[in-house]
Amino acid sequence: MGADIVGELIDYQLRVNGHEHDVADGWLGESLLYVLRERLGLPGSKNACEQGECGSCSVLMDGRLVCSCMVLAASAVGAEIVTVEGLSPGYNELSDIQAAFLAEGGVQCGFCTPGFVVSVHDLLEHNPDPTELEVREAVSGNLCRCTGYGRILAAVRAAQETRQG
Amino acid sequence: MTVVVPACLEEAFEAFDKCPDAQLLAGGTDFMVEVNFALRRPPAVVCLRKVEELKGWRLEGGEVVLGAGITYAELMGPQLGDLVPCLAQASRTVGSPQIRNAGTLGGNLGTASPAGDSLPVLAALDAKIIVASKNGRRSLGFDELIVGPKRTTLGPGEVIVEIRVPAALGSQEFLKVGTRNAMVIAVASVALVVDWAGRSVRCALGSVGPVVIRARDAEKFISSRIDWTGRELTGDDDLAEFTALVRSAARPIDDHRSTADYRRHAVGVCAQRALGRILANHGGGAWEQTSWAS
Numbered sequence: 001m002g003a004d005i006v007g008e009l010i011d012y013q014l015r016v017n018g019h020e021h022d023v024a025d026g027w028l029g030e031s032l033l034y035v036l037r038e039r040l041g042l043p044g045s046k047n048a049c050e051q052g053e054c055g056s057c058s059v060l061m062d063g064r065l066v067c068s069c070m071v072l073a074a075s076a077v078g079a080e081i082v083t084v085e086g087l088s089p090g091y092n093e094l095s096d097i098q099a100a101f102l103a104e105g106g107v108q109c110g111f112c113t114p115g116f117v118v119s120v121h122d123l124l125e126h127n128p129d130p131t132e133l134e135v136r137e138a139v140s141g142n143l144c145r146c147t148g149y150g151r152i153l154a155a156v157r158a159a160q161e162t163r164q165g
Numbered sequence: 166m167t168v169v170v171p172a173c174l175e176e177a178f179e180a181f182d183k184c185p186d187a188q189l190l191a192g193g194t195d196f197m198v199e200v201n202f203a204l205r206r207p208p209a210v211v212c213l214r215k216v217e218e219l220k221g222w223r224l225e226g227g228e229v230v231l232g233a234g235i236t237y238a239e240l241m242g243p244q245l246g247d248l249v250p251c252l253a254q255a256s257r258t259v260g261s262p263q264i265r266n267a268g269t270l271g272g273n274l275g276t277a278s279p280a281g282d283s284l285p286v287l288a289a290l291d292a293k294i295i296v297a298s299k300n301g302r303r304s305l306g307f308d309e310l311i312v313g314p315k316r317t318t319l320g321p322g323e324v325i326v327e328i329r330v331p332a333a334l335g336s337q338e339f340l341k342v343g344t345r346n347a348m349v350i351a352v353a354s355v356a357l358v359v360d361w362a363g364r365s366v367r368c369a370l371g372s373v374g375p376v377v378i379r380a381r382d383a384e385k386f387i388s389s390r391i392d393w394t395g396r397e398l399t400g401d402d403d404l405a406e407f408t409a410l411v412r413s414a415a416r417p418i419d420d421h422r423s424t425a426d427y428r429r430h431a432v433g434v435c436a437q438r439a440l441g442r443i444l445a446n447h448g449g450g451a452w453e454q455t456s457w458a459s
Contacts, residue, residue, distance in 0.1 A: 028168045031197060031201060050201040052197075064267075067264070070198075077170065137262070
């Protein structure tokens with residue numbers, strides 16, 4: 001990546017869920033979250049706080065869990081981005097973590113769920129057998145106002161046990 | 166608004182030449198909040214995410230040289246956790262895993278918030294901060310870089326490139342008070358370093374003044390009261406006096422996060438507890454961590 005100086009509205013490409021996506025006439029101050037939802041038709045990442053507090057916009061960027069509202073979209077050129085849409089095995093299919101959230105009642109209004117799913121996916125990829133404290137720390141950046149978290153923790157435990165067979 | 170994503174410092178300096186008003190962007194965890202809320206629309210942004218020279222860390226003599234782009238998550242790694250324990254502790258209190266994966270040490274310094282979690286640590290360790298521009302590099306002490314709330318002495322076109330701290334210096338603790346353990350901006354924080362070999366104590370206070378404060382009187386007092394051979398305190402009232410001196414060094418304000426009175430109280434508790442933990446874990450005597458509450 002060179003020092004490309006670009007104008008007020010620009011065209012660029014983002015690599016999301018394994019595919020190159022064209023962003024046309026984007027304003028350069030747009031967050032990655034905004035571009036995912038409003039320009040690329042990927043509304044799975046939710047927009048709530050826009051200040052990194054709630055975790056509902058969590059995505060993986062070059063394999064690291066981040067809040068997409070905190071990423072300047074135009075600076076993410078060349079990065080590998082995975083959203084919640086990229087975690088399910090196919091269209092209208094659920095990942096094991098999503099299935100566990102449903103089975104354990106870890107979903108109520110559902111707004112925080114995509115962010116939790118991405119965070120839990122990241123946790124179990126790096127730490128397949130986390131303790132409850134490790135789970136709590138891993139989801140400490142995701143807020144849920146419905147469940148009281150008990151059923152979310154149960155869903156994580158269920159997904160963990162299923163993976164371990 | 167223009168966005169530049171240079172791959173090396175040289176390219177970053179060139180970008181500054183073309184857009185001298187450019188805003189530096191590191192992890193984005195402060196900057197993007199302001200952009201999202203339309204509080205800021207800088208004419209240009211130089212994003213440092215890909216600048217190779219700012220990544221990683223190395224050992225050089227007795228110093229740990231941290232690239233300014235190192236993230237809090239990286240600072241919590243096992244090796245750095247041993248080399249600079251209180252920086253790892255402070256990093257773990259920053260935001261959430263998402264924030265710790267994005268936010269950087271250089272960004273914390275550049276933002277220069279009075280509540281920056283890494284800042285008391287860097288002040289207590291007498292960190293050297295290396296800044297660079299196309300005209301060369303200079304080395305700054307902590308006080309020489311941060312001079313007020315969100316105010317630094319960085320010149321136009323200058324980038325924080327390295328932070329140098331002593332490797333595995335003495336015993337270290339970082340403590341922070343807020344409403345939760347996660348996602349919280351410090352109400353008060355303390356970094357404490359007991360340098361057994363150098364027979365000195367360094368104590369830096371965060372969130373209780375316009376900038377990080379070194380509690381010099383408290384440091385001098387407690388250094389004179391430690392039995393450096395036996396690694397214990399010599400007098401019964403030493404801890405109380407140390408706490409009082411820490412509190413009198415603080416210059417807190419009332420704001421939406423806390424009252425000044427509570428901040429002053431809390432910073433004393435943190436300092437006392439930090440010293441208690443160091444004496445309990447690394448001291449020579451049978452130190453009991455019971456008198457914590459006052």
